[in-house]
Amino acid sequence: MPSLTTLPTPRPWAPERSLRWGIIAPGYIAGYFAGAINRRTDHTLAAVGSRSLERSQKFAAEHGIALAFGSYEELVSSDDVDAVYIASPHSAHLDQALLAIEAGKHVLVEKPLATTGADAARILEAARAKGVLAMEAMWTRYLPQSDIIRQLLADGALGEITSVAADFGFAFPFTPEHRLYDPAQAGGALLDAGIYPVSFISSVLGAPRSVHAVGSVAPSGVDKLALVSLDYDGAVGTALTSLNGWQPINATISGTEGRIEVHREFIQPSGLTVTTYDDFMQPPSVLEWDGRDYDPAYDALSCEADAFAEFVGKGLLESPIHSHAEVVSVVDTLDRARTQILTAHQEAQS
The missing domain is CATH 3.40.50.720 (NAD(P)-binding Rossmann-like Domain)
Structure with missing residues (x-):
């Protein structure tokens, strides 16, 4: 192409x-x-x-x-x-x-x-x-940059997708009663921050064949650091999340004919650098798009509200770009990753 x-x-x-x-x-x-x-x-x-x-x-x-x-x-x-x-x-x-x-x-x-x-x-x-x-x-899922990504993938602009990587994490002091560290409030890095990179990978590659996770656990018993590898047929996904370290908040989609780099922070309105190749020996084509049109950035929550209203107006019972099956798959992936990390921690303590 x-x-x-x-x-x-x-x-x-x-x-x-x-x-x-x-x-x-x-x-x-x-x-x-x-x-x-x-x-x-x-x-x-x-x-x-x-x-x-x-x-x-x-x-x-x-x-x-x-x-x-x-x-x-x-x-x-x-x-x-x-x-x-x-x-x-x-x-x-x-x-x-x-x-x-x-x-x-x-x-x-x-x-x-x-x-x-x-x-x-x-x-x-x-x-x-x-x-x-x-x-x-x-x-x-409802930001302008995400629609550009969907169109590029639908057009096959990157060729066959071989890997997707994303990260989101921050350093939050250990506070047992805070929801991030409280098991009773479903605390932990994966459910709070990790859902962003895992959902991003899912938006490109879908449900994984297998989930492999390593990480560490806070004194309260919730995951505080997680590296999740997702296996697909011919492709891999890698998600990194944390409550104890500042991550760059990047996302990249790589394929046989190019890549998309979502500018940091990929979880909010940002921009894209799209690099495509005609020939291995020739310089690539590099295109950029800037979508930082919201101030404050959280005003882009209006996008999901308008999308929701559009779906309601059409009588839809699920999002056409974020299906019920995918929502369940992502939550299940997070649950499986969390279980692996907590089980490994318990075994190491015994």
Whole structure:
């Protein structure tokens, strides 16, 4: 295939209707989501719910939300809410998603959708049975750069894909009661940060044939460092994540005819360098695209909100670019990797 001379243009999301959003768990990520909705979309922030009415009222005042509830049950029962955004810690996703689904609300659930593949499947099956859309809020899938990548891969611009590598990690002081280190809140590097590189690899290569993981464990018993190797038929994926070290937050897709390098930080709006080769002995074609059009970067959460609304308007019950089966596969991959690391740690301690 001849080397590229131009890059495709990202296709914008085009929702046919605006949604009235209810927010469960008004924490920091919910604040970013609310800001993105207000600044970047035509959707309405209709309600917010928390176990603390005072906390809901404070959040509502900050973001111009009409209704504040002191329970999740009140929020999902409101006739003023079309869709619920769940921004709670991982361990609460299952119960809260099922609560909203049973009330007939579409649900956008922060990543990971659940802490195990079985629980993720339970949420998605319940939503399908109720006739509502359930979607994991993996915002990177809906960014402009991701659409360019999808188009390049669909066109075969890189030839046969042979490897995908991605990393995301940071250094967070060990604090046993913090959700990142608390087993009761599904803490650990893999579920919080590792889902980004694993999901990125999955978006290119799909479900792996096998999972191999090594890493280390925090004193509280959760994984704090993980290197995950994913085996495919003729290709490999490599994901690195941590709670105890700053990673570059890079992602690269390599193929027989070229590669895509996603500029750091790949998990948010960034850019691409696409290198393709006509001949091994000739200079490659190098094209760049810059997508840092959001300030703050979290305003790009509007992309997943608009995509969600587009899917709702079309009557879809799952994301066409992030299927239910793939969501379950990614969570299952994380679970398998975590189990390997914790088992190896326990065996070393015995």
